[in-house]
Amino acid sequence: MKFDTFLRAAGQTPPAVVIQVSYANGLGVIRDLTREGVPVLALDADPKALGMYSRLAPGLVCPDPLADEEAFLTFLEELGRRLPRRAVVFPTHDEYIWPLSRHAERLSAWYSIPFSRWDVMQHLHDKRAQMEAAWRCGVDTPKTVFIAKGDDLEAAAAAVPYPALLKPVESLAFKSAYFHRALLDVPTPADLMRIHPKVEDLGLLMLQERVPGGDDELFSVGSYLDSSSRPLAVFTGHKIRQHPHGSGSCLMGVSRWDQELADAGVRLLKELRYWGVSQVEFKRDQRDGRYCLMEVNARHWKWHCLAAACRVNLSYAAYRDAIGRPFVARGQIDGPKWVVATKDVPLGLIEIARGQLDAGKWLRSYRGVRVDGVLTPRDPLPGIINTGRVAKRILLRQQRRKKVDL
DSSP states (O other): OOHHHHHHHHTTSOOEEEEOOSSHHHHHHHHHHHTTTOOEEEEESOTTOGGGGOTTSOEEEOOOTTTOHHHHHHHHHHHHHHSSSOEEEEEOSHHHHHHHHHTHHHHTTTEEOOSOOHHHHHHHSBHHHHHHHHHHHTOOOOOEEEEOSGGGHHHHHHHSOSSEEEEESBTTHHHHHTTTOOOEEEOSHHHHHHHHHHHGGGSSEEEEEOOSSOGGGEEEEEEEEOTTOOEEEEEEEEEEEEESTTTOEEEEEEEOOOHHHHHHHHHHHHHTTOOEEEEEEEEEOTTTOOEEEEEEESSOOTTTHHHHHTTOOHHHHHHHHHTTOOOOOOOOOSSOEEEOHHHHHHHHHHHHHTTSSOHHHHHHTTTTEEEESSOOTTSHHHHHHHHHHHHHHHHHHHHHHHHHHO
């Protein structure tokens, strides 16, 4: 779609602007909104982001807010003046959400921003605030302690069962310092003493027991809550596979309604006074069946478009609320699955070849797949490009191995 075509459509129907469209998060919002007839514009700091190739939305390159927040905000102001009416804005990653939340009033002449302002959002950004809110409202959590300085280390080491996990309270700290790793494994107290000096300058740290169970014990509550924290759309799903194992992103998930899970997630969001689309992730403790809070993502998550395929279109619920025509979503359909095949297939084949995965079980898991995070005939080019990029990475990896063997 050309930009001029988008502007004409936006003159008839309130448009949406989706920001950060590099992968399944942004692609899912584009596809879920355009399916409902909403004109969509895609923005990304990377001109090669997959969403920039979507036939459903024109793409514009915007400044990176991490590099220059003021340039990003000025760009949005200048774009807003070109739009025929106010647009509903959907940032899909934290680095875009935070400046929009902080400067919502500055941008309000041109954009409807359907999520919490910074006074609330900063608590969602703070994992300690998430944990403390869960304790106040009776949502189960793993055993957790906080390490502010070296003096806390010995007491913290003795307070948590092992194996444990070490996380920064500031969610991007480890990702920046440890090549996109959100947490570190701590098998023993001795490992904590060894690791801590390497990360003590990254702010307040959270030491947490590792809840027993595999990746298939992870569950999510996806929802849209309005500005009064009233749930207008709620979805629950079960993660089947993720990569890397133990702390990665979803490869396959299934729609599975669980009222207890939904109640816990919404109760926590209300305690946090949250407004917007979010994912609350839990892990089921194999020892007693409790759902223990893992984290709250105050945004769309990677496999959110499965909810829309199951009658719970979170993006459209947020859009409709933002334009003053709210509705309550219907109950979800159980059973459909989401996958990102361009990643799951090569990784699955590698694990099958290594004897780490049963081929029959892996093939049977594809029964019921209704949504791919990247591939779709309705919007084919992003999937084609992604497939080519994955194939190129695999080929380069094989070439490097051959050189090592020589």
